[in-house]
Amino acid sequence: MIEFDEVTRKYGRNVAVDRLSLAVRPGELFALLGPNGAGKTTTIKMLAGLLRPDSGTVSVCGRDVAEDTRLATRALGYVPDEAFLYEKLSGREFLEFVAEMHGMDRAAVSAGIARESESFRLTGFLDRLVETYSHGMKQRLIFASAVLHSPAVLVIDEPMVGLDPRSVRMVKDLLVSRAAAGMTVFMSTHTLTVAEEIADRIGILNGGRLHFLGTVSDLQEELSSRDTSLESLFLELTDRSANPTADAPSP
Amino acid sequence: MTDDLTFNPTIESLAGWTSPPSSEFLSPQDEARVFWRLRRRLAVSALRHAFSRARLRTTLIIVLSLVLWLGLFWLFVYGFGLVKIGIHDLETRDHMVRAVFGMFFAALMLMLAFSSGIILYGSLFRSRELSFLLTMPARVERVFIHKFQEAVLLSSWGFMLLGSPMLLAYGVVADAPWYYYAMLLPFMVAFVYIPAAVGAVVCLLIVYYLPGGRTHLLIAIAAVLAVVLVWCGWYVLTGPEGHLLTPSWFRELLGRLEFSERRLLPSWWLSSGLLEAARKVWSESVLFLAVLIANALFCRQLAIGTAARIFRPAFSALHGRQASRKRPQAAWIDRGLQGMTFFLPRQVRLMMVKDLRIFRRDPVQWSQFLIFFGLLALYFCNIRGLQYDTYHVGWVNMVSFLNLSVVGLLMSTFTTRFIFPMISLEGRRFWVLDLLPLRRETIIWEKFAFAIGGSLLPCSALILLSDVMLRISPLILAGHQLTCVVLCLGLSGIAVGLGARLPSLHEESPSRIAAGFGGTLSLVLSTLYIVAVVLLTALPSHFYMVAHYGDAARFISQKPALQWWLRFWLIAGTAGSLLLGVLATVVPLRIGFRAFRRLES
Numbered sequence: 001m002i003e004f005d006e007v008t009r010k011y012g013r014n015v016a017v018d019r020l021s022l023a024v025r026p027g028e029l030f031a032l033l034g035p036n037g038a039g040k041t042t043t044i045k046m047l048a049g050l051l052r053p054d055s056g057t058v059s060v061c062g063r064d065v066a067e068d069t070r071l072a073t074r075a076l077g078y079v080p081d082e083a084f085l086y087e088k089l090s091g092r093e094f095l096e097f098v099a100e101m102h103g104m105d106r107a108a109v110s111a112g113i114a115r116e117s118e119s120f121r122l123t124g125f126l127d128r129l130v131e132t133y134s135h136g137m138k139q140r141l142i143f144a145s146a147v148l149h150s151p152a153v154l155v156i157d158e159p160m161v162g163l164d165p166r167s168v169r170m171v172k173d174l175l176v177s178r179a180a181a182g183m184t185v186f187m188s189t190h191t192l193t194v195a196e197e198i199a200d201r202i203g204i205l206n207g208g209r210l211h212f213l214g215t216v217s218d219l220q221e222e223l224s225s226r227d228t229s230l231e232s233l234f235l236e237l238t239d240r241s242a243n244p245t246a247d248a249p250s251p
Numbered sequence: 252m253t254d255d256l257t258f259n260p261t262i263e264s265l266a267g268w269t270s271p272p273s274s275e276f277l278s279p280q281d282e283a284r285v286f287w288r289l290r291r292r293l294a295v296s297a298l299r300h301a302f303s304r305a306r307l308r309t310t311l312i313i314v315l316s317l318v319l320w321l322g323l324f325w326l327f328v329y330g331f332g333l334v335k336i337g338i339h340d341l342e343t344r345d346h347m348v349r350a351v352f353g354m355f356f357a358a359l360m361l362m363l364a365f366s367s368g369i370i371l372y373g374s375l376f377r378s379r380e381l382s383f384l385l386t387m388p389a390r391v392e393r394v395f396i397h398k399f400q401e402a403v404l405l406s407s408w409g410f411m412l413l414g415s416p417m418l419l420a421y422g423v424v425a426d427a428p429w430y431y432y433a434m435l436l437p438f439m440v441a442f443v444y445i446p447a448a449v450g451a452v453v454c455l456l457i458v459y460y461l462p463g464g465r466t467h468l469l470i471a472i473a474a475v476l477a478v479v480l481v482w483c484g485w486y487v488l489t490g491p492e493g494h495l496l497t498p499s500w501f502r503e504l505l506g507r508l509e510f511s512e513r514r515l516l517p518s519w520w521l522s523s524g525l526l527e528a529a530r531k532v533w534s535e536s537v538l539f540l541a542v543l544i545a546n547a548l549f550c551r552q553l554a555i556g557t558a559a560r561i562f563r564p565a566f567s568a569l570h571g572r573q574a575s576r577k578r579p580q581a582a583w584i585d586r587g588l589q590g591m592t593f594f595l596p597r598q599v600r601l602m603m604v605k606d607l608r609i610f611r612r613d614p615v616q617w618s619q620f621l622i623f624f625g626l627l628a629l630y631f632c633n634i635r636g637l638q639y640d641t642y643h644v645g646w647v648n649m650v651s652f653l654n655l656s657v658v659g660l661l662m663s664t665f666t667t668r669f670i671f672p673m674i675s676l677e678g679r680r681f682w683v684l685d686l687l688p689l690r691r692e693t694i695i696w697e698k699f700a701f702a703i704g705g706s707l708l709p710c711s712a713l714i715l716l717s718d719v720m721l722r723i724s725p726l727i728l729a730g731h732q733l734t735c736v737v738l739c740l741g742l743s744g745i746a747v748g749l750g751a752r753l754p755s756l757h758e759e760s761p762s763r764i765a766a767g768f769g770g771t772l773s774l775v776l777s778t779l780y781i782v783a784v785v786l787l788t789a790l791p792s793h794f795y796m797v798a799h800y801g802d803a804a805r806f807i808s809q810k811p812a813l814q815w816w817l818r819f820w821l822i823a824g825t826a827g828s829l830l831l832g833v834l835a836t837v838v839p840l841r842i843g844f845r846a847f848r849r850l851e852s
Contacts, residue, residue, distance in 0.1 A: 073386055
């Protein structure tokens with residue numbers, strides 16, 4: 001469903017992503033962990049079609065994102081770390097725009113908006129201007145817009161930032177249920193416990209390279225064999241002194 | 252809309268879905284419709300907001316625009332009427348109008364190309380909206396067209412505001428037929444598209460081929476353009492040997508304007524098409540309109556084609572450049588400020604240095620003012636070329652006061668755009684400031700001191716330059732410097748006081764804060780203040796000067812009462828401007844202090 005094949009991306013002389021090879025299967029919930037500047041956002045932006053790899057290919061549903069960008073983005077729902085919303089539109093108008101861009105017909109748009117506004121508890125304020133929303137409300141609207149067209153792949157950059165505990169629970173349930181229903185979920189996060197709790201597989205990225213790739217049970221085996229916590233293992237794997245290129249700038 | 256899409260709202264239906272939907276994308280027409288609907292909704296929402304929550308500002312903008320439009324229309328009707336009365340020969344008159352139109356549209360073409368390029372750079376490569384739109388399955392061409400049309404509108408509204416009264420006035424004076432008026436809009440729109448598309452293509456190519464060096468290249472292009480414009484102005488206005496506005500001067504000027512009438516310039520097609528329509532030669536006019544539209548469509552297609560090929564790679568290349576590693580250092584300018592303000596409390600000095608650093612590290616903030624200051628300084632340096640100083644002393648005095656007003660108005664935009672939002676921006680950082688051993692009043696005093704320092708130095712320097720070049724007497728020069736001090740004190744007081752009284756604490760963008768109700772009120776009050784101060788000092792000074800030279804001096808010397816009255820008016824005007832300056836400084840500051848003390852963090 002998602003495939004990175006020897007993908008490299010540089011910022012000037014800094015290598016942000018270094019020969020990354022990774023495949024995420026349909027229905028899998030994959031979490032990409034890593035410290036700041038590890039290359040997570042660059043990886044995700046290449047997956048969303050915003051950045052092009054310097055070498056290698058990124059494909060979604062068998063489509064090369066750089067070559068068949070429209071086909072690839074059509075199969076994607078994307079929640080960036082700093083999302084954009086039209087402040088002068090109402091939540092409903094924003095969702096309508098996204099749905100129409102994805103080619104949904106009028107009936108499907110109405111049904112989709114009703115379904116997602118219910119799921120994300122947006123119903124009460126869907127007809128108010130986005131500029132009046134709180135951060136959490138905006139974040140929920142962005143999630144709703146990302147899954148509105150029932151994409152095959154959901155890509156999320158730092159999904160829990162700024163959410164209250166109830167919204168965090170909502171998002172976690174959403175990701176698990178969508179993955180269970182066949183949607184491929186690719187998320188980056190700083191929150192180790194979230195990854196441990198909901199991800200099927202975890203990748204730990206540092207200095208643009210994957211330092212760990214395995215299932216949660218692989219990780220738990222690793223943890224028990226080393227008699228350490230996830231946090232300690234993460235710090236060990238992402239030890240900056242061992243990887244001086246880790247501070248490559250993010251765009 | 253495509254109806255063959257098989258979207259299923261239930262999650263269960265997603266199971267096993269491993270390939271993207273095979274149905275077709277939105278047709279280009281449907282895609283365009285979706286974008287137009289988005290634009291319409293945004294426009295309606297913005298208008299509704301403008302008329303419900305920013306009514307004063309909106310009304311002011313509409314009224315002032317109307318006044319400006321009508322004023323320009325009247326001015327052009329009067330001007331073209333004078334030309335009609337003064338130049339009886341139809342060919343000469345045509346030649347003159349053609350030269351004026353040609354020059355106006357040629358200069359405009361250059362400015363439109365540059366401004367649309369800059370606007371498109373911001374909206375295509377720097378806006379968060381584009382990052383969002385590029386993740387949608389929209390055609391790159393459509394995304395580009397969406398932003399291109401916005402850029403055309405944003406870069407050309409000034410042309411519409413200035414050009415429409417001129418062209419309508421010409422039609423009225425020349426007794427043009429109905430189709431002249433009907434063709435105005437198509438002519439203007441087709442014309443605007445050409446430089447806008449050229450600007451767009453240049454912008455795309457620069458970012459694609461030089462993603463790292465675009466700033467230097469843009470500065471170089473801007474510098475070259477500025478030099479060309481200044482050279483053109485200099486060449487046109489200062490070359491003629493005859494006295495200003497005499498027939499020989501006029502004939503030579505027309506000869507020098509001929510370079511703007513090259514047959515391959517779209518500006519020539521526009522002016523020729525409109526002049527032919529006004530002369531009732533409709534077939535020639537339609538031909539020029541067809542040439543303009545054909546070229547506009549070609550340029551538009553060229554821009555769209557270029558965007559389709561290189562926009563995404565250019566976007567990726569621009570966002571993939573290495574971040575600057577230059578470390579900010581304490582510059583000599585910071586040390587200079589600390590040295591110059593040694594008499595102020597240490598806390599105030601530290602905050603002033605902080606504000607100066609923020610200001611100078613954001614070129615967007617100061618570059619436009621540098622351009623305006625530079626152009627004004629250039630004009631003042633070349634003021635002798637316009638031979639004002641050889642004319643009547645009263646006129647020289649009037650020009651010097653007009654220069655003072657222009658500098659004052661520039662200062663008012665500076666204080667409104669940069670000083671007014673400062674308190675709002677500090678308000679957002681209250682959690683930091685409240686933890687510091689700092690009295691709230693200190694913040695206001697610091698902003699006031701910063702505003703005076705930032706406005707008085709350039710204001711005084713510019714006026715000194717203007718007065719020296721005009722060979723103004725030392726007494727009037729001293730009076731102008733005093734007026735500068737009064738103006739800067741009042742403008743700073745208004746901006747800081749209203750900034751503290753009407754802050755926008757939830758707004759992050761200084762330009763939006765300045766464009767809000769408080770900023771608009773500050774600008775209006777500042778403008779009224781400048782007009783009042785300049786009138787209070789300029790009018791008595793003007794009559795006083797006139798009364799002491801030429802025939803008037805002989806007449807006045809026989810009227811001691813009138814002499815006394817003129818002297819009294821001069822002193823009273825100066826005293827009145829000083830009093831007004833004190834009021835404009837103290838009253839807003841007091842209001843600001845009171846409001847700022849009550850402000851909750």
